[in-house]
Every structure is written in C-alpha cells, then in structure tokens.
Amino acid sequence: MSSKLPRARRLAAVLLLLVLAPAAQPKFAAPLQPQGLQAPSRAGKAASGSPEQMIVAALDAIAAGHMADARATVDALLAREPDYRLAHLLSADLYAMRSAPLRAIGGAASGPADLLAGLRHEALARLKASRNPPPADALPANLLVLSPKQKNVVMVEADTSRVYLFRNDQGVPHRITDFYTTIGKLGVDKFREGDQRTPLGVYFVTGEMPRAQLDAMLGKNAELYGVGAWPISYPNELDRQQGRTGHGIWLHGVPYDTYARSPWSSNGCVALGNEDMQTLSSNLQIGVTPVVIVRKISWLPRNAWQQQRQAALAMIEQGRPSPGGLSVFAGDVAAEQRVATFDDAQAPGGVRRQYWQRSDNDWRVIWDGPAKAG
Structure with a gap:
C-alpha cells in the first residue's frame, strides 16, 4: 500500500x-x-x-x-x-x-x-x-439498578468479542475497563446441551474453581482453562422455564501456551486471556456479581439512562412485596425483558427474582420465585 x-x-x-x-x-x-x-x-x-x-x-x-x-x-x-x-x-x-x-x-x-x-x-x-469505543459519557441501558452489595457488574458483548467491567458507583455503573474475549463456536443464544453456543441473559457468578481444583477434577483437560474457572448460573430460572438445557458455562482462562483464542472457539463458555481473567476475577463476588450477556450493549446518554432507571423502579414497585436490596438488569434490550432481584425474607435463601416481559406497552411478570444466585 x-x-x-x-x-x-x-x-x-x-x-x-x-x-x-x-x-x-x-x-x-x-x-x-x-x-x-x-x-x-x-x-x-x-x-x-x-x-x-x-x-x-x-x-x-x-x-x-x-x-x-x-x-x-x-x-x-x-x-x-x-x-x-x-x-x-x-x-x-x-x-x-x-x-x-x-x-x-x-x-x-x-x-x-x-x-x-x-x-x-x-x-x-x-x-x-x-x-469504536463506547461513547465517553454513555451508560448501558442493560444495567438500570445496582444493589449496594454488587460492587461490580460484568457485561459480555458477543458481537464485538468484548467483556466490560463496571464498578457500582453509588448505583451508577462506571466503566472501568474492557477485554477481548472468546465465545461459543456457533455464536450465542444457547438452547440445548452441546450446541456450542453462549447463552444470552442475566446470570450471576456462582463459584470459583482454581487451577489446582481443575487439575484434580479434569487431569490434563484442565489445561484448557488456564488460570481457573468461574461458573455462572446458566441455566437461570427463565432458561429452565423455556426448556433450555446444558450446564458448565464458565468464565475462564486459556491454555498457558496460548495468549488468546479466536473470537468463536469455545464450547459455550466465555474465555479470556489469563492475565485478563486474573484481573477480572479479582473483581468478582461469588454468588453476587452479575454477568449480563448480550449481542450488543445499548449505550444511552446519561439523562436517557436516568429516565429508564426511574421507569424500571416504578415498574418493579408494582410487584415487589417488601423493601430491600434491589437490582434490575436487562439482557438484549430488543427482547424487552427485565430481571429484578431483591431481598425477601419470605423467599428460600432470602432472595427473590422476577422476570418481566413487555407486551403492548405494559410490563408483566412472567416468572416469580426464589433466586438461584445474586
């Protein structure tokens, strides 16, 4: 040239x-x-x-x-x-x-x-x-209400092969950094076991599996996961209601002899380079940190984000029986679904979750029950 x-x-x-x-x-x-x-x-x-x-x-x-x-x-x-x-x-x-x-x-x-x-x-x-970095002062429409106990939120944007880390800044998601990542060989929207797709939706980190534990469990196959693995809560409550199957969707590293994998090469997990995974893992709270996986993040100007946040709070108050810590997230915004999680002393485990669906300009609850995590 x-x-x-x-x-x-x-x-x-x-x-x-x-x-x-x-x-x-x-x-x-x-x-x-x-x-x-x-x-x-x-x-x-x-x-x-x-x-x-x-x-x-x-x-x-x-x-x-x-x-x-x-x-x-x-x-x-x-x-x-x-x-x-x-x-x-x-x-x-x-x-x-x-x-x-x-x-x-x-x-x-x-x-x-x-x-x-x-x-x-x-x-x-x-x-x-x-x-094409995100607009400097924009906020994700996917993260509307953050619970005080959630110090950070992870977002996976499949279309751009990026993982974003946000800090909870008094209820406002503040973008800290982002990383290149790998998703499933056949893309996103996991539906069944073994389909080599990464799920879309709102999940939570449910555990930590250090490399030594993986070595004991998997032997030589543990090499695939590099520094370790952090399982997330797929299938979530709505996934189960919809008949989605599969298990073992993790955030994890890559083999030590591989700096990075190609964008679509996992069996459905979200894989980061080992150094990036270590940085990300230091910000994860087991059972608490949300992992929101979408095709494309919907970035909003701050004032528009505030308006959507207020609308989400008003919506949730219709169906929340008691006060307490609250978070409201959305997966792919085009699906017009929201996921609310809040403290509820009456629920097993003390945490309740609701999935809301928009139809004809009205929001209604399509699932309500005890939360698996979060």
Whole structure:
C-alpha cells in the first residue's frame, strides 16, 4: 500500500485484507495489491502499551506503510508474549513482505484454514474495538439498578468479542475497563446441551474453581482453562422455564501456551486471556456479581439512562412485596425483558427474582420465585 494513499483508504484496505477468504481474493486483487511493502530501510520504533494496544499499533503501522515500525512492534510484542499466535501471524507476513506483496493478512502462514480465519477475525475484532469505543459519557441501558452489595457488574458483548467491567458507583455503573474475549463456536443464544453456543441473559457468578481444583477434577483437560474457572448460573430460572438445557458455562482462562483464542472457539463458555481473567476475577463476588450477556450493549446518554432507571423502579414497585436490596438488569434490550432481584425474607435463601416481559406497552411478570444466585 502506498504511503501516499489517504489514511482512511489504507485502513479500509487492511480491514478488507483481514476478512477476505482466500477463495475470494482474486476478485479484489487489483485494488488490494500492497505495492509499497518492501524491506524497511530504517530501524523501526516499537509501540508501547498493553499487548492489545501493541497488536493494533502494528496493524495501524501496516495500514500506514510503516513496515519498520510494524516489524519492531511485533518483535517487541513476541519478546513479551511469545505464545501470541496473532503476533506470529503478522511476523510471518512482515518477513514475507520484504520480497513480495501479500493479498491477505496471514498470506505467508501455513496451517488449517479455520485457524487462520480465526486469527484474522481476532485481528478484526481488536481493531474494531480500538476504532469504536463506547461513547465517553454513555451508560448501558442493560444495567438500570445496582444493589449496594454488587460492587461490580460484568457485561459480555458477543458481537464485538468484548467483556466490560463496571464498578457500582453509588448505583451508577462506571466503566472501568474492557477485554477481548472468546465465545461459543456457533455464536450465542444457547438452547440445548452441546450446541456450542453462549447463552444470552442475566446470570450471576456462582463459584470459583482454581487451577489446582481443575487439575484434580479434569487431569490434563484442565489445561484448557488456564488460570481457573468461574461458573455462572446458566441455566437461570427463565432458561429452565423455556426448556433450555446444558450446564458448565464458565468464565475462564486459556491454555498457558496460548495468549488468546479466536473470537468463536469455545464450547459455550466465555474465555479470556489469563492475565485478563486474573484481573477480572479479582473483581468478582461469588454468588453476587452479575454477568449480563448480550449481542450488543445499548449505550444511552446519561439523562436517557436516568429516565429508564426511574421507569424500571416504578415498574418493579408494582410487584415487589417488601423493601430491600434491589437490582434490575436487562439482557438484549430488543427482547424487552427485565430481571429484578431483591431481598425477601419470605423467599428460600432470602432472595427473590422476577422476570418481566413487555407486551403492548405494559410490563408483566412472567416468572416469580426464589433466586438461584445474586
């Protein structure tokens, strides 16, 4: 790619290179031939930051035609994270570009087609997250009322392969950080055992399984979960009512010899890199922390969020028999469902849950009973 091309066009070309399957490349060959990707003539400058910031910086450098900087950044990243497969893929490409142009990211690598496709999708997911962060002052419509006991909330956004961590700031969700993540091989909306999908809905962390415990339980198979696993409450009460089956949906790490997995490669769990999983796990409260899994987070301006929060409180007061700690969350907003959890001395375990469904502009309770967790 000539460095004289406008930056937006160069970046668009790199995005196309990421998503084109080999069979589709001839159709786009003419406009995507990177004419200026020869051996670097100067020493490059490595980008700094987190591994994700560095891989995005390397892709940016390729888009800009700054091959020396891309090479230096990838080398520094591999010295830091020698098991980062996507960085190895870019490294092979950058060496190959010294002698000939490539027509696809990963064009210099050999290996199973599904593995290479997964790495391209990982690169695309990380680039998109960098290019399209949530609005600075927006709040998620999915998190309307936080109980005082819930110090943090976890949200999984499947469409962008991100996990968001929010702090409970006096009832307002304050975004702390976010991580790249992996979900089920066949996407979301789990319905039955073994369908390799990640569930959608409102769940809670129900336990912690350190690596030593997994080793004792699973033997060599424990390697899949890296630093450990944190089960969540799938199937929840509504899932059971709807006939959804399956079990063992966890937040967990990845094998120690793998920095990250491709975006859609789990059997339904939510998998994070080990360092990210350790950071996330330090903010989890067993039996308390919500994990809200959606296709896409609905971000609202603060005033609109406050209005929806007040409407949710008014709605819940219709069906709450006693005061107490209260949380109100929504899964995919388009489904127009809300999940309310509150203290109730009359309920087994002292916690009660209600699932509300909107129909013809009215909200009604479709499930009411003791809560499994939360």
